[in-house]
Amino acid sequence: MTAILRTTGLTKTFGAVTAANALDVSVEAGSVVGLIGGNGAGKTTFINLVTGYLKPTSGRVHFDGLDITGQPPRLITRLGLCRSFQIPQVFDSLTAYENLLVGIGIVSMGRKAFIGSALGRQSPETVAEEMLQRFRLGAYRDQLASTLPEGVRKLLDIAMALAVKPRILLLDEPTSGVSADEKFTLMDLVLEAIRAENVTVLFVEHDMEVVRRYVHRILAFYEGRIIADGEPAAVMAHPDVRRYVVGEPVAGGEDAC
Amino acid sequence: MTSSRRTVQGLALALLAAGVAAPFLPRWAGFLVTIAIAKALVALGLLLLMRTGLVSFGQGLYFAIGAYSAGIGADTLKITDAVPMVLLGAFAAGLVALALGTLLARYRTIFFAMLSLAFSMILYGLLVKSSALGSTDGFNVSARTVFGLDPHGPVGRFGVYGLAALVAFLGAVGVDRYLRTHLGRLAPAIKDNELRVEYMGASVRNVVHLHLVMAAVLAGAGGALTALAVGHVDPETAYWTTSGEFVFVAILSGTSSVAAPFAGALILELLRSFAYEHAPNTWQLVMGGVMLSVILFLPEGLWSVFRRRRRSAP
Amino acid sequence: MSTLIAIAVDGIIYASWLFIIATGLTIVYGVMRILNMAHGSLYALGAYAAASLAGAWLQAGYPPMGSYVVLVASALLVGLVVGPLIERGLLRFCYGRDEVVLVLVTYALFLILEDLMKLVWGVEAWFVSEPYGLLGNVEFGPLSYPVYSAVMVVAAVVVGVGLRWGIYGTRQGKLLVAVIHDREVSAALGINVNRIYLVTFALGTTLAALGGALTAPTVSVVPGMGVETIVLAFAVVVIGGLGSMPGAAIGSLIVGLVRSSAVHLLPQVELFSIYLVMALVLAFRPRGLFVAVEARKI
Numbered sequence: 001m002t003a004i005l006r007t008t009g010l011t012k013t014f015g016a017v018t019a020a021n022a023l024d025v026s027v028e029a030g031s032v033v034g035l036i037g038g039n040g041a042g043k044t045t046f047i048n049l050v051t052g053y054l055k056p057t058s059g060r061v062h063f064d065g066l067d068i069t070g071q072p073p074r075l076i077t078r079l080g081l082c083r084s085f086q087i088p089q090v091f092d093s094l095t096a097y098e099n100l101l102v103g104i105g106i107v108s109m110g111r112k113a114f115i116g117s118a119l120g121r122q123s124p125e126t127v128a129e130e131m132l133q134r135f136r137l138g139a140y141r142d143q144l145a146s147t148l149p150e151g152v153r154k155l156l157d158i159a160m161a162l163a164v165k166p167r168i169l170l171l172d173e174p175t176s177g178v179s180a181d182e183k184f185t186l187m188d189l190v191l192e193a194i195r196a197e198n199v200t201v202l203f204v205e206h207d208m209e210v211v212r213r214y215v216h217r218i219l220a221f222y223e224g225r226i227i228a229d230g231e232p233a234a235v236m237a238h239p240d241v242r243r244y245v246v247g248e249p250v251a252g253g254e255d256a257c
Numbered sequence: 258m259t260s261s262r263r264t265v266q267g268l269a270l271a272l273l274a275a276g277v278a279a280p281f282l283p284r285w286a287g288f289l290v291t292i293a294i295a296k297a298l299v300a301l302g303l304l305l306l307m308r309t310g311l312v313s314f315g316q317g318l319y320f321a322i323g324a325y326s327a328g329i330g331a332d333t334l335k336i337t338d339a340v341p342m343v344l345l346g347a348f349a350a351g352l353v354a355l356a357l358g359t360l361l362a363r364y365r366t367i368f369f370a371m372l373s374l375a376f377s378m379i380l381y382g383l384l385v386k387s388s389a390l391g392s393t394d395g396f397n398v399s400a401r402t403v404f405g406l407d408p409h410g411p412v413g414r415f416g417v418y419g420l421a422a423l424v425a426f427l428g429a430v431g432v433d434r435y436l437r438t439h440l441g442r443l444a445p446a447i448k449d450n451e452l453r454v455e456y457m458g459a460s461v462r463n464v465v466h467l468h469l470v471m472a473a474v475l476a477g478a479g480g481a482l483t484a485l486a487v488g489h490v491d492p493e494t495a496y497w498t499t500s501g502e503f504v505f506v507a508i509l510s511g512t513s514s515v516a517a518p519f520a521g522a523l524i525l526e527l528l529r530s531f532a533y534e535h536a537p538n539t540w541q542l543v544m545g546g547v548m549l550s551v552i553l554f555l556p557e558g559l560w561s562v563f564r565r566r567r568r569s570a571p
Numbered sequence: 572m573s574t575l576i577a578i579a580v581d582g583i584i585y586a587s588w589l590f591i592i593a594t595g596l597t598i599v600y601g602v603m604r605i606l607n608m609a610h611g612s613l614y615a616l617g618a619y620a621a622a623s624l625a626g627a628w629l630q631a632g633y634p635p636m637g638s639y640v641v642l643v644a645s646a647l648l649v650g651l652v653v654g655p656l657i658e659r660g661l662l663r664f665c666y667g668r669d670e671v672v673l674v675l676v677t678y679a680l681f682l683i684l685e686d687l688m689k690l691v692w693g694v695e696a697w698f699v700s701e702p703y704g705l706l707g708n709v710e711f712g713p714l715s716y717p718v719y720s721a722v723m724v725v726a727a728v729v730v731g732v733g734l735r736w737g738i739y740g741t742r743q744g745k746l747l748v749a750v751i752h753d754r755e756v757s758a759a760l761g762i763n764v765n766r767i768y769l770v771t772f773a774l775g776t777t778l779a780a781l782g783g784a785l786t787a788p789t790v791s792v793v794p795g796m797g798v799e800t801i802v803l804a805f806a807v808v809v810i811g812g813l814g815s816m817p818g819a820a821i822g823s824l825i826v827g828l829v830r831s832s833a834v835h836l837l838p839q840v841e842l843f844s845i846y847l848v849m850a851l852v853l854a855f856r857p858r859g860l861f862v863a864v865e866a867r868k869i
Contacts (some may be wrong), residue, residue: 051456077458089451102446105439106459121448124439162459312671360854366671367606372853375846378802382843438687486706499679508675517675545682552676556719 002065004029004200005081005168010049012224019045021061021224029167029199032191033202034211034232037221037245044086044203047170051083052076063168082166086204088157092146096137096156099145101161103163127163129151134193135159142160151178151186160188162199169194171203175210183210208236208246220245261324265433266368272422285530287418289517291486293526295517296506298428298460298479300518302472303507305432309468310448311365313372316503318380319350319473321495323480325390326350327491328398337399339420343481350477356471362466365540377495395491398484417485424478429515431473436515440464505544507550511558521559578831580711584720586827587727588782592800593807593819594730595778599749599815602771603669605662608677611801612684616653617780618796619688620645621787622697631702638702639722646784650777652694658772681801689794694789703788721783730778731820738816742800747771751814806849812859821860846854 003026010023020042027033035043050053051060060069060150068076091099104124105241110237122130135155140148145156161169174190175183187210194201205211211218211232218235222229222245228238235241275290282290299316304314323346330336330345357376364372385392403416435441443464446454451461484490495500510521532540551558596610607613619845627640657680665676706718748768751758758764783797789795804839807826811818829848833841840847 059334072455074455074458074460083456089450090438091446091451091453093445098442102442102454103457106454109439109459150503160453160457194502312675317820319748360850364853366669367674367813368809368853368857370671371606372850374802374805375809375849375853378846379843379850382840382846386839483618498798504675504678538694539686541682542686542690545679547688548679548682549676550663552672552679562742 003027004051004064005050005051005202006062007046008062010046010061010062011057012045012049012054013057013085018224019083020049020056023224023226024111025219025226025229027168027200029172029191030198031216031217033200034215034218035202035204035221036122036206036208036211036241040243041221042224042240043221044172045224047202047204048081050076051081051170052167055151077164077166081170082161082164082168084158084161084172084174086176088150088153089155090145090156091159093144096140096148096152097132098165099156099160101129103123104128104131107164114201127192130158131163135189151182152205153194154178155186155189159193162194165197166199167200168200169221171201173204173206174226175205178219184213184217187203187214264514264516265430268429268519269426271516271519272426275418275422278439288486288531289526290523291418291421292483293522294425295479295486296503296526297518298425298482299476299503299504299523300510300522301428301432301515302475303476303503304369304510304515304518305436305444306466306472307507307512308436308448309444309465310451310488311369311465311468312369312504313362314470314497314500314504315377315470316476317355317376317495317497317500318373318377319476320480320483320499320503321377321380321490321492322350322353323477323482324398324484324490324494325384325480326477326483327397327484327570331398332396338399338405339403339417340483342485343398343420343478346481346484347474347478350480351470351474353471355466356468358469360464363468367544368542374497374500376496381492381495381497384495385545391491393492395489397489399488400406400485400563409439417482419483424482425519427518428475428478433477435471440467440541444468505548507547508548509559511555513557574835576711576834577714580714580716580830582824582828582830584716584723584827585830587724588786589803589807589826590727590820590843591723591730591785592779592821593732593823594776594783594816595782595802596736596820597811597814597816597819598778599772599775600808602747603662603666603768604754605673605677606670606805606813607682607775608801609657609675609681610677610775610804611797611799612652612665612681613649613690613776613797614783614786615688615792615795616684616802617646617649617818618787618790618792619692619697619783620649620780621784622699623646624694625787626697627673629699635701635705638699639707641802642702642784642787643781646777646781649780649784650773653780653838654776655769657776658769662700662772664767666768666808681797685797692792692794694794696793697787698791699787701788708855709797726781726785727823730781731816735753738825743770746784754761785845803845809859810849810852812861815861818847818859820833 005025005027007023007025010020011018012020024047035046037043045054048055052068052071052075055070060067062068063076063079065083066079068081091102094102101124104127108124119226130140137152137155137159140152145153145173149155154177158171158174171190175186178186191201191214215232217230218228218232220225220235220238220241222240227240227244228235299320303313303316309536326349328345329344330342336342336345361372384390390396398419403420436444443454443459447461447464454461480494506522506525508519509525510517528543529540532543588780594613596607596634624645625638628638628641629635640729661676667672667859691827699852703719704715708715709718722760735820741866746762746767748761749762752766803826807822808819810825811820825848826845829844830841833844864865
């Protein structure tokens with residue numbers, strides 16, 4: 001099966017700092033992949049490179065066979081590769097409903113430009129209402145985004161990424177800033193919302209419980225490199241991952257996690 | 258934040274009334290209304306830009322282009338009717354914005370303000386040194402007919418005033434409708450978070466460029482109307498203080514409704530003629546004081562007072 | 572050949588005048604993030620104050636050489652009185668708001684100051700030309716220059732050197748640089764940011780007023796003399812890079828030389844050549860020639 005997302009030798013240097021070092025990643029369609037690693041390990045840089053926010057120093061990115069290296073975010077989004085942000089990027093002076101309507105409006109303007117643009121016969125307003133319901137944001141419909149609680153802003157951010165009907169969704173720390181008991185609720189909601197559309201999901205996560213629950217595969221980052229790549233159990237047991245990401249077991253034999 | 262249908266209808270009625278009443282008003286009143294409408298058109302363009310997050314300190318550029326185009330149209334192209342003169346002014350301004358916008362659309366905040374100011378001062382410099390265009394004295398402009406009608410005849414007495422009211426109506430309704438389209442809705446989105454807009458698949462630069470052209474067309478129309486009403490053009494129209502005045506009207510009125518600039522400009526013109534007569538050396542003092550008060554206490558402009566009272570009704 | 576010398580000398584004199592004014596503008600922006608549209612009015616205020624005080628001095632029959640001191644003293648007076656008045660009385664209520672909003676606030680201030688000057692000094696022109704002619708002329712071959720022009724150049728050099736020493740050599744100055752780099756962190760470290768703002772604005776006002784005071788003997792002091800000055804100052808600081816002192820120096824030189832070249836070679840383009848250069852610089856270096864690095868957003 002051809003990978004829906006493939007990076008080869010993806011590298012990004014800022015002067016003396018190598019934020020991403022020859023990253024080779026291959027993701028199959030429909031899979032759910034977790035990206036783990038400490039702060040500054042290169043996870044967000046990876047997302048920034050793939051989505052076009054940063055231009056790689058070297059290496060290439062392929063989306064479903066198409067070379068998208070160096071393309072701007074605007075075009076990559078239109079091809080069907082979207083992301084959410086660590087700090088939710090929403091339109092503060094607009095209501096939750098209006099936020100979604102902006103995104104859907106953009107989709108409806110460029111019908112031909114969006115592959116798989118599936119608005120069909122529904123009006124943008126209807127689609128916006130429906131997304132509000134799907135993400136349980138109905139109660140916040142007419143509230144300004146700036147007044148929403150952090151977890152709701154996160155949801156809105158993700159909902160907006162989905163509004164453009166992506167085939168790949170990159171989530172940057174979707175549960176950070178959300179209270180522990182709500183993390184699962186949020187992830188359940190997001191994955192449920194996209195279940196029907198066979199969307200490939202990659203998400204950055206620090207909470208190992210969350211990672212373990214949802215992913216088929218983990219990519220572990222450290223200092224710009226991928227130090228482990230495979231099934232969750234294998235990656236978690238990997239010595240480098242234990243040393244740099246997850247943590248060693250406490251002396252006495254008990255698992256720290 | 259967007260104006261209700263009733264406000265736009267109210268504006269339409271007011272403009273209709275202004276247009277119809279014009280021949281019955283004393284000459285100074287009709288003149289004043291025309292000048293106010295012309296300034297309001299420029300401020301309307303600023304409203305669009307400010308909703309997109311940009312403050313231009315150089316709309317005088319397009320205002321002057323509109324004014325001078327009307328004049329050149331009359332002198333060189335031998336246009337005698339006011340309508341093509343206004344169209345020419347608006348078109349010429351739009352064309353220049355189309356060109357300059359390729360550069361301007363990349364700038365934001367202060368740099369955008371400064372670059373737009375620089376462009377208007379470039380035109381000022383050119384006009385002042387251009388003897389063909391009368392340099393600092395400028396030259397006279399007049400139209401012999403409006404809509405093909407003789408301005409001294411029974412129907413034609415509506416003249417430039419009526420034309421101004423019509424242009425204002427079209428401009429206001431046009432901008433209002435536009436802001437409700439999917440494209441127009443990108444304005445506040447761009448103002449809030451350009452990154453997000455790009456990540457949703459739209460080109461911020463293209464939308465900004467479009468808005469620059471739209472604002473220029475409005476300013477150009479305003480300039481041409483002013484030239485016809487005053488009967489004269491001069492380089493002062495491109496000077497930075499003229500641009501500042503337009504910004505003043507926009508701030509005073511607020512950006513919440515397309516009707517606001519018209520109300521604001523009218524109030525301003527009324528105050529100005531009063532002030533010139535009684536206290537010519539304190540006019541700017543008052544303007545500055547009012548502007549400060551609005552910025553500090555009524556950040557959405559005077560119109561927000563009107564809106565607050567209406568909001569209390571269900 | 573003499574044209575080249577004329578261009579160079581005229582350019583340097585003009586650049587000196589610009590530098591004194593533009594430096595104040597750029598420092599205020601660098602520290603407080605305020606692009607002060609009223610800076611030109613403060614320049615005019617300095618000119619009026621100088622015309623009044625130096626005029627009174629000379630009228631009273633005091634030694635004419637003392638009038639130069641009076642000129643500088645007037646600038647200091649304006650800077651130390653009006654500057655803090657504006658900062659404490661108006662600006663301090665606007666900190667934290669959008670940069671463009673602050674520009675609009677200073678624009679309103681410009682409108683107010685222009686009329687205040689008309690109310691205080693009237694609309695007739697004021698003159699205080701004695702200091703200008705007092706020092707006589709100097710010959711550069713076929714060209715003759717008033718020695719007073721050298722005063723402007725010397726003043727610019729003193730200002731430049733003085734500021735450089737003051738900002739990079741003294742403790743107070745280093746605090747200023749810290750605030751330029753990061754207001755929040757500076758405050759968190761215990762720097763009295765409010766006091767720095769007050770000092771900075773007073774300094775900026777003094778410099779603008781100094782430019783005006785030194786100009787007063789060479790022109791007729793009239794209402795509106797700050798209106799054209801402010802846009803020239805904008806051109807300089809935008810070309811040089813907002814907040815950069817070396818930028819103000821380079822920008823002044825560029826604008827000064829461009830203008831004097833235009834005046835001598837192609838007078839028709841004199842007015843717009845400066846703004847053309849400004850637009851060109853912005854086109855290729857969107858933030859001016861000397862810029863600070865920007866941090867990552869996401």
